[in-house]
Structures are given as C-alpha cells and as structure tokens.
Amino acid sequence: MGSPSPTAAGFRLILRRPAIVLAEIAWRWSFAVAVWFLGGAFLLQYAGSLSVNTVDRLLLGTRQPALMLRALHRIFHGSALRFTTSGILLSIALTVAWIVLASLGRAVTLKVMMEELGIRPSPNTRRGNISSFLALNFLRAATNLAAVVAGFGALLIASGVWASTHLSAADATRFWLATLLLVWISWAVLNWLFSTSAVFVAADGVGAFPAISATVGWYRLRPGSVLVVGTWFGLIHGGAFLTACGAGFTVLSMAGALGPGPTLFLEFLIVIVYCAVADLLYIGRLTAYLAIIRGAPAFDVREPQATPPIVPSSERSSIDQSELILSDGPLPAT
Secondary structure (H helix, E strand, O other), X not given: OOOOOHHHHHHHHHHHOHHHHHHHHHHHHHHHHHHHHHHHHHHHHHHHHOOOOHHHHHHHHOOOHHHHHHHHHHHHOOOHXXXXXXXXXXXXXXXXXXXXXXXXXXXXXHHHHHHHHOOOOOOOOOOOOHHHHHXXXXXXXXXXXXXXXXXXXXXXXXXXXXXXXXXXXXXXHHHHHHHHHHHHHHHHHHHHHHHHHHHHHHHHOOOHHHHHHHXXXXXXXXXXXXXXXXXXXXXXXXXXXXXXXXXXXXXXXXXXXXXXXXXXXXXXXXXXXXHHHHHHHHHHHHHHHHHHHHOOOOOOOOOOOOOOOOOOHHHHHOOOXXXXXXXXXXXXXX
C-alpha cells in the first residue's frame, strides 16, 4: 500500500492533533481582538476630543445636507493632523505587535508539527531562530504596506490617465481593475514566498534570506508537488468562502423574520466558523509543505528499485573458469 500524499498528511495531522490548530487560532484571534479593541478605543477617544458647540448642534438638527456639511466641517476643522498622527502611531504599534506575535506563534507551531512528522531539525538550528522569523514577518508587513500604497497608486494612475486622455469611465475602471489585479498577484506571490520560507527556518536553522533562496530552489525542483498541494487546499478554501458567503446572504434575506439581534449573531457566527476553517487549512498546507521538503519516510512515495537477478549456485558452478573471455589474467601474445 502506498504512503499517503502530502495533502493527506496535512489533513491527517490536523485531525490527529487539533491542539495545533487551536494554538494557531489562539494567537491569530487574540491579535484580531486587540486590533478591534484598540481601533474602537482610538475612534472613541478621537470623537471625544472634538468640540461641538450649540451652533453646530442646531445646524445638525436641521437635517439639511448643506447645513449639516457646514457643521461637520466646523467640528472636524483642525483635527486632521491629530487624527493622522494618532492613526500612524497606532498602526506602527500594531504592526510591531503582529511581527512579534506571529514570529513566536509560527516558531511554536512549526516545532510541534515537525515533532509530529518525525522530522529532526538541523544541528545548526539556533534557539527558535526568532530573529529569522522576525525578519520574515517584517518583510511580510512591508509587502502588505507596499500593496496598500500600490492600490492607491493604481487609483491615482487610472484617474490621471482618464483625465489626460479621451478614455471613457468604463475603460478607465477596467484599467484600474487590471492594475489592481497585477498588484494583488505580486502581493500573493511575495506573501506566499515569505510565509513558506518559515518552514526552512524551522527545519534547517538558516537565516531569513537563505530560507527565501531555499524556498525558490525547492519550488524549482518540486513544482508539481507544490502546485498540487496549493490547488487542493486552495479549492477547499474557495469552497469554504463561497459557502460562508451563501450562508451570510441567506441570513440577510431572513433578517425581517429574525430581527436585528439574531441576524447579527448569526452573521458573526458565520465569520467565526469561516476564519477557523481558514486557519485549519493553513496549518494543513504547512504540514504538506513539510512533508514535501523533508521527504519523511512516512509520507514519501519511493520509486521501486530493480534488484539484480539471483543466479543459482548450480549455474555459477557450471561456468568454465578456463575460458579466456572470463579470465582475469592477460591474454597470451600471439
């Protein structure tokens, strides 16, 4: 019976050790909760710092768009710099927290996954290689920031092309969407490269840039296996996303009968289940990559090797050792 494929190995591990998935969910969701809490506190604090006088309240109470816009302009006048500065500081703090938390979480989960697969790390592996994980996650954060900036840049480029040429609004929109697609593809490739390089950091004990180089070389050597694993997990992830979207729209269509409270609760529950499935699939994909990279005997399908034919002893004894063609000595001179 053949050994299970790397994809099957990934699913087998997450079913046998659900604690690994729970650990992944713990550090990811704890950061998400912190982001929502700090973001809400920031907005409330900023709103509390705005001054609203009696005239502004009267203008807002008129419910006239022109008067309400004038009141809002008076309220937010002079606070843009304070809002921008505070937002940048909060974003930097959250980014640093994510880099540290993601590095620690990935080091722990990969260590347990390697133990489950029977993979021994390289003797050169330093204690956790936290610095290498930090470097990789810093590159991921920089890639995310570059993608956001490139997205706004694509909008500005499309707007400039539309304003300086005779393009229609539909053509300019298509140009903007095509540019966004290129940005997304570039981000997806780099994000996959940096996230997968963590496997080589944990297994081989190398630095961030050698791990990136090893990931590129590994992909060139085993493109079929990597694509098969990515395709299977991508299809399952896409199916989970479509299922979650369908369930969300179904709940929204029943909002009149359910009421606002149950509707919000069910929508929140759908999001929670989808995020849990996504984290589970991510752990399974990393496990499959480990199975491909290290070629563990439990997961490696070896090619059958041909064994030399066994010559019976009777045939070996029947060979005439006096034959010159079978002799080890030199041929006699003629």
